[in-house]
Amino acid sequence: MDESSRYEAVASRDARFDGEFFFAVVTTGIYCRPSCPAVTPKRVNVRFFPSAAAAQGAGFRACRRCRPDAVPGSADWNVRADLVGRAMRFIDDGVVDREGVAGLATRLGYSARQVQRQLTAELGAGPVALARARRAHTARILLQTTALPVTGLAFAAGFASVRQFNATMREIYGATPSELRARARGHAAPGSGGAPGGIPLRLAFRGPYAAREIFDDLAAAAVPGIEEIAGSPGSRTYRRTLRLTYGTAVAEVGERPGRPGGPAGSGWLDCRLHLTDLRDLPTASQRLRRLFDLDADPYAVAARLAADPLLRPLVAARPGLRSPGAADPAELAVRTVLGGPPERAAALVRAYGKPLDAPDGTLTHLFPTPDELAAADAGEGVRALCAALADGTVDLEAGADRDAAERALAALPGVGPAAAAVIRRRALGDPDVGPPGPAPAEAERRRPWRSYALQYLRHAGLGAGAAREPDDHDPKDIRDHAALHAA
Structure with missing residues (x-):
């Protein structure tokens, strides 16, 4: 976008560009997100910045009305x-x-x-x-x-x-x-990280958000002991344990989005974090953002995929469909290679996971680390994966090199192509994961959003179960996975 296009987005308060750029007003010394509800400033008084940090570095302070520091990051x-x-x-x-x-x-x-x-x-x-x-x-x-x-x-x-x-x-x-x-006085009474109320957060997203589908996915794969879904569809709460840098946490995320700007506008998911160490707050919130794919750009995804005749009606039927990530990349990788129903992973949790100091509802454990699973009786693939994660041969951290990680995964015994694709898509948050092997022309036209194309096809029932990832150890899933990618 040139500066004229950016100013048009500001003048129309276009929330599609929140987080993509920021604007500042030289006469007030304040910087805002494009959708700020304040009166549009004159063009001559506006400066544009690629990040909130750049606007802050130029001496501008954050707007109190639109809170530009809280917008989703750039996709x-x-x-x-x-x-x-x-x-x-x-x-x-x-x-x-x-x-x-x-x-x-x-x-x-x-x-x-x-x-x-x-x-x-x-x-x-x-x-x-x-x-x-x-x-x-x-x-x-x-x-x-907090207090x-x-x-x-x-x-x-x-x-x-x-x-x-x-x-x-x-x-x-x-x-x-x-x-x-x-x-903040006059709002909900502050609590503390370890108090029953926890720390309330609003996890912001842009554009429409298909909450029902992502909660369906999480509910179908929830591992007892570390995850649970409470409530009925439309008002469910996802709860899980987290192992973090300084301590542990129990996270709660509500299904019903909050929306300040109408049904199609940007909004947020309500979250509550119960932390044993408050220094883990930024990391915990970021991992939940990745799990719920909150930094996605649904407008760009829809514009690209709607050009595909097969996907066009699917995109229209489910606006804002997301591609879920992982709250713990190593955990996701182990669960993927292990395969089978959630109870298989729950057995590992009971046998090797660290118990919480006190159970929190049905949440009783943390998922075991790769070191703790290195000698587990969970099959060759899981043992090889855990050894590779423990010694750094496979790196699944947030900024890891995705190509290098996939090559390292492919070299491990017992890790098939379907599992490697799921790990790249979810643990590494890659929005453009296609089928293993040479990609058909249809898939190439869906770049760079092939992970979202897969989600639309799965939720339309065109292949493997809509709420379940393909299992490398299940011959039917292998056939369905291939058919799904060929669709």
Whole structure:
């Protein structure tokens, strides 16, 4: 988009571009998302930025009405496999906060200078500024939803000192931490990470969102002990345990989307996190975003796939259909290679998983780590996969090289092509996973959204079970999987 097109999107308050770019008003010193409901500023007073961090670096503070720091991230970072796309996935997963820029550069296989240069060229901000914007957003959530003392809250959000925390919040939000907390008064009473109420979050998405279908998928594959679905269709709650960097969590996500702008507008899923360590809040929320595919661009997906005669009516029937990811990539990979019904994975959980300190409803365990499963009696494929995950031969982290991961998976005994495709699509969040082997012309025309094409075909019943992934060990699934991709 050129600047004229961006200004037209701002003037029409087009939510399709929220997170794709940001605009700032020089006369007010405020930056916003394109759909901000405030009066449209004059074109001469508007500046455009590729990221919230770039707008903050230029001296603009976040709008209080549209909260531009809370919008979904750009879908480009899920599509792109280059340095910038991988770096953004790593930053969102908290790598810079935990390991610094040097750790990020090492994971990417580039020098810190190269990473800084490329991110600045494309996003107007380097890795430190991008991570800083992420920390500030986390701190605002904690200020407005918990009663934590400011000192503890600052370190929980990832800041190195209280002075740095105070200065950053004043710079980005134009208010002190105490003032930000005061604005939340009159809303729901703040709680704490370990309190029964947990931390309430709104997990934002853009465009339509087919919640029923993704909850159907999760319900069909839920593993007892680590996952559960409560309630009836339309008002279900998905609950699961999470193993995180500093502690553990129980996450709850509601099915019914909140929508401020009408049935077709952007909205959010209500979430509640019960954390044993508040430093895990950013990572936990990001993993849930990947599980529910909340950073997708349904407008781009629909525009591409609707050009396919077979998919056109399917896209129209299910606007906003998403391709679910994984809350824990290693867990998803093990479950995929293990195959079979959820009870098979539940048996591994009971035998090798770590019990929670206290059961939470039907949630009793954490899924076992690859180290814990290395000697499990779960078949050659699972043992080989866990050994490869434990020694780093297979890397499934957020910004991993997807091609390298697939090659490493293909080299493992007991891991078939269907399983490798599912792992790439879900554990690595690749939106463009097609059938193993040479792709037919129809599939090539669906790039870069072949993972979504698969979802539309599955939910239309054109192949393997709509709510179940293909099993490499089931001959019928192998036949159905091939037929599905050939559709």
